[in-house]
Amino acid sequence: MTYTSHTDAERREMLETIGLEKIEDLFADIPKKMRASALELDGPLSETEVRREFARIADGNCDMTCSLFLGAGSYHHFIPAALSHLVMRSEFYTAYTPYQAEASQGMLQSIYEYQSMMCELTGMDVSNASMYDGATALYEAAIMAMRCARKRTRIIVDECINPLYRNVLATYAGNLDLELVHVPAKDGHTDVEAIAATLDDKTAAVLVSNPNFFGVVQDFSELAGKVHEYKALLVMSVNPVALGALKTPGEMGADIVTGEAQPFRSPMFFGGPYIGFMTTREKYVRKMPGRIISETVDEDGERGFVMTLQTREQHIRREKATSNICTNQGLLSLTVAVYLSLIGRDGFTALAEQNISKAAYAKKALTKVEGVSLKWKSPAFNEFVLSLPQDAEKVIENLTAEEKIVGGLPLKRYYEGMDNDVLVCVTEMNTREQIDEYAAALGRLI
Amino acid sequence: MKLILEKSKPGRKGVGLPKLDVPRVSAKKAWPKELVRSHQPKLPQLAENDVVRHYTNLSRRNYGVDQGFYPLGSCTMKYNPKINEEIAANCGFGALHPLMPEYLAQGALEVMFRLEKALCEISGFKHATLQPAAGAHGELTGIMLIKAYHRYHGKTNKNVMLVPDSAHGTNPASAVLAGYKIVELPSDDRGNVDIQAFRGALNDDVAGIMLTNPSTLGLLEENITEIANSLHERDALLYYDGANLNAVMGYARPGDMGFDVMHFNLHKTFSTPHGGGGPGSGPVAVNEKLVPFLPVPTVEHRDDHYFLNYDVPMSIGPLMTYYGNFAVMLRALVYILRNGAEGLKRVSEDAVLNANYVMQRLKEVGYTPSFPRRCMHEFVLNNSDKAKKGARTLDISKRLLDFGIHPATMYFPLIVKEAMMIEPTETESRETLDNFIEVMAQINREIDDNLDLLTQAPHNLPVKRLDDVRASREPVFRYKPGQE
Numbered sequence: 036m037t038y039t040s041h042t043d044a045e046r047r048e049m050l051e052t053i054g055l056e057k058i059e060d061l062f063a064d065i066p067k068k069m070r071a072s073a074l075e076l077d078g079p080l081s082e083t084e085v086r087r088e089f090a091r092i093a094d095g096n097c098d099m100t101c102s103l104f105l106g107a108g109s110y111h112h113f114i115p116a117a118l119s120h121l122v123m124r125s126e127f128y129t130a131y132t133p134y135q136a137e138a139s140q141g142m143l144q145s146i147y148e149y150q151s152m153m154c155e156l157t158g159m160d161v162s163n164a165s166m167y168d169g170a171t172a173l174y175e176a177a178i179m180a181m182r183c184a185r186k187r188t189r190i191i192v193d194e195c196i197n198p199l200y201r202n203v204l205a206t207y208a209g210n211l212d213l214e215l216v217h218v219p220a221k222d223g224h225t226d227v228e229a230i231a232a233t234l235d236d237k238t239a240a241v242l243v244s245n246p247n248f249f250g251v252v253q254d255f256s257e258l259a260g261k262v263h264e265y266k267a268l269l270v271m272s273v274n275p276v277a278l279g280a281l282k283t284p285g286e287m288g289a290d291i292v293t294g295e296a297q298p299f300r301s302p303m304f305f306g307g308p309y310i311g312f313m314t315t316r317e318k319y320v321r322k323m324p325g326r327i328i329s330e331t332v333d334e335d336g337e338r339g340f341v342m343t344l345q346t347r348e349q350h351i352r353r354e355k356a357t358s359n360i361c362t363n364q365g366l367l368s369l370t371v372a373v374y375l376s377l378i379g380r381d382g383f384t385a386l387a388e389q390n391i392s393k394a395a396y397a398k399k400a401l402t403k404v405e406g407v408s409l410k411w412k413s414p415a416f417n418e419f420v421l422s423l424p425q426d427a428e429k430v431i432e433n434l435t436a437e438e439k440i441v442g443g444l445p446l447k448r449y450y451e452g453m454d455n456d457v458l459v460c461v462t463e464m465n466t467r468e469q470i471d472e473y474a475a476a477l478g479r480l481i
Numbered sequence: 482m483k484l485i486l487e488k489s490k491p492g493r494k495g496v497g498l499p500k501l502d503v504p505r506v507s508a509k510k511a512w513p514k515e516l517v518r519s520h521q522p523k524l525p526q527l528a529e530n531d532v533v534r535h536y537t538n539l540s541r542r543n544y545g546v547d548q549g550f551y552p553l554g555s556c557t558m559k560y561n562p563k564i565n566e567e568i569a570a571n572c573g574f575g576a577l578h579p580l581m582p583e584y585l586a587q588g589a590l591e592v593m594f595r596l597e598k599a600l601c602e603i604s605g606f607k608h609a610t611l612q613p614a615a616g617a618h619g620e621l622t623g624i625m626l627i628k629a630y631h632r633y634h635g636k637t638n639k640n641v642m643l644v645p646d647s648a649h650g651t652n653p654a655s656a657v658l659a660g661y662k663i664v665e666l667p668s669d670d671r672g673n674v675d676i677q678a679f680r681g682a683l684n685d686d687v688a689g690i691m692l693t694n695p696s697t698l699g700l701l702e703e704n705i706t707e708i709a710n711s712l713h714e715r716d717a718l719l720y721y722d723g724a725n726l727n728a729v730m731g732y733a734r735p736g737d738m739g740f741d742v743m744h745f746n747l748h749k750t751f752s753t754p755h756g757g758g759g760p761g762s763g764p765v766a767v768n769e770k771l772v773p774f775l776p777v778p779t780v781e782h783r784d785d786h787y788f789l790n791y792d793v794p795m796s797i798g799p800l801m802t803y804y805g806n807f808a809v810m811l812r813a814l815v816y817i818l819r820n821g822a823e824g825l826k827r828v829s830e831d832a833v834l835n836a837n838y839v840m841q842r843l844k845e846v847g848y849t850p851s852f853p854r855r856c857m858h859e860f861v862l863n864n865s866d867k868a869k870k871g872a873r874t875l876d877i878s879k880r881l882l883d884f885g886i887h888p889a890t891m892y893f894p895l896i897v898k899e900a901m902m903i904e905p906t907e908t909e910s911r912e913t914l915d916n917f918i919e920v921m922a923q924i925n926r927e928i929d930d931n932l933d934l935l936t937q938a939p940h941n942l943p944v945k946r947l948d949d950v951r952a953s954r955e956p957v958f959r960y961k962p963g964q965e
Contacts, residue, residue, distance in 0.1 A: 078821030141543030206798030306803025
């Protein structure tokens, strides 16, 4: 059979050892009326047939020669060749969560390296070993803030946060005694004054993003001051690629930093697996969800790494648990550490600069098309909102169908009154030629 | 081994980026001063080969299923077929953006649609969501569906979730996070839910029960029919923790046992790699009662076209930014197609055969199973007799490492003293199992002959036993690069 090894003779001998005659006897405890009839499934297929079948299925996807200007939380970035080779070392990917630390030093050390790098990028003291994705990390940060600011149940949510993230927050918020208060965007950026006016002594946290959904970057130092006056926490969801250029959330006064680290490894994989991250200040570490790795020593005093502060977790506290997460995205935190090491310090700075440069070039090129303008002129990272003279959904649809250009995300579905607006993303992967072609095609279609 | 950050050399360059083919615009030029990062993050400065050597050598300090036996109970550490990885890496799905127009993502949607159908067939349910990112995430999802169901029917008094004391720790934690009070049910001396205690706990406030069947003790619940009937009489629902599905494929279906909702662990039963702790995938399947509440988007097929359906008025909402861990789903579908119905049945047969064989042989060499019953795909040893002689389950486990065997799950379930939970899985050969039994027999002899060998183990791993206490009292969470 496919992945089992016993011969018929071995099975008979083993049954004999147990004192049974037939394989079916192993399942005698299952009452007759509960027995399943034969399952109706496709297969079995040989490897060759599987290859053919998936080649056929993959044909149903788009031709990957499309040029892509679509971001909105999932980004197309450069993947170094060495990256996938290292991550596909099966010592890593076929291992379980590192419960047996002595046999898991490779994974534990790499996660410790990941934690160190994420702290360095965000300007914070502590990082966990990663979370499911950007949206769930933001929700976990919100309920973590409720644990830090005891008995407070109000969470202020900036509407510049990715609407997909806000939908996820709404899903989970219904579980607990938690009130989400939304504050509308003002010209594409966070309305700091409106948020300040919404703060009260029931507010546990203010959630903002940087760059925000529209690509706009903002200094939240002033907001942090106001949030702290009310003894609430500032939670900032960031695109980590921008941190090559952007003042750190730590310097801005954030208390919890989360985000999506998918841009650090890239396969967009139709939405997953991705990797949420979370960093915070040391004083909040015991309220932080997820795995955390600590340095320690072995019996000979040699350095080693272990999972720590597990008393926070469900193994021990069970019904008093504050989080049910018992995995991280282990392989993806390894990926992030390897990626950041491969592109290195100067590469990371250059990456952010390339994204800013490409976006600046694209803004110029695309707004040369008659009737096309920038929605807002605010400082932005690698995304920006373009206003078209007509319904953006139609234009983007035609661009894809006729020109093989995926021109961005029409915003009609996400924000009222933005029928003609499209969110465009430009990364280091978009060549000047692609951008020029996009502008030319847009000119032909409008 | 040094940290990658400690190996950094000022000025050394790694892998280069694509050439910048547009005018350079620095952050300083593009943004106001207060927005610009004041210092470069202290990331490593290394050449490509430095990085490759570092992580290759780190991988050699890690143990995975490809190296040897990994009988970690409840985790189903089976072999991860290489064709799964090949399809995931080479089929072009990696470049597919999740917000692509549907007509350009038909292949990905077909994968999701077919996987959902296959999981429903295997489990006896009506529909499934593939969104949850892990088993515990699936549990939370399932409990939220139960909550939505009761809320819809106006039963807001139902605020209690029953959880057996043998359950995975994530069960009560997930129910708490969904806003439930937990009532814990004790186990009887055959490892079943104590039926008297169950009857006593049952009232109109009970929203449901979370069961693993077979349980974490590796035993089938003998009273499942009574449990299901009495809960359903009070309109309470049954949640099935699919962690142990590997025991019953092709023999029994949770949907036929009376369960209303379950989660799968694609990273256990369906052979996708555990990745050193993720990414996993925890789809949730439901019967008719719960279909209206499934998370959006659902994946549908109409007129030869696959699409994402957001029009589910009573949906609990989306669980993730996008649609779940797609690349994990892809591998699971490959696995199911490779096996077919007969193959999956064989999987469960050999999983249960291997567990019973190892349990029987370990009994013969001096170990004590916690319950005197035939087991399913795993079993639990009670090592308290060994602990009395000074060899705790921890010591036996660390000693196993010296023989190149990954230890079993330790100290779980909580209701068995000095528990050691062993799940061989179906992909292990007779020789591997026999070698494990011989090693366990030798360790048992060492308890009498040379106890230090156990209490000081492991002896030949990259590190000796690590100081957990220090890590929790004086934790160090990050390396701080020096000033340069």
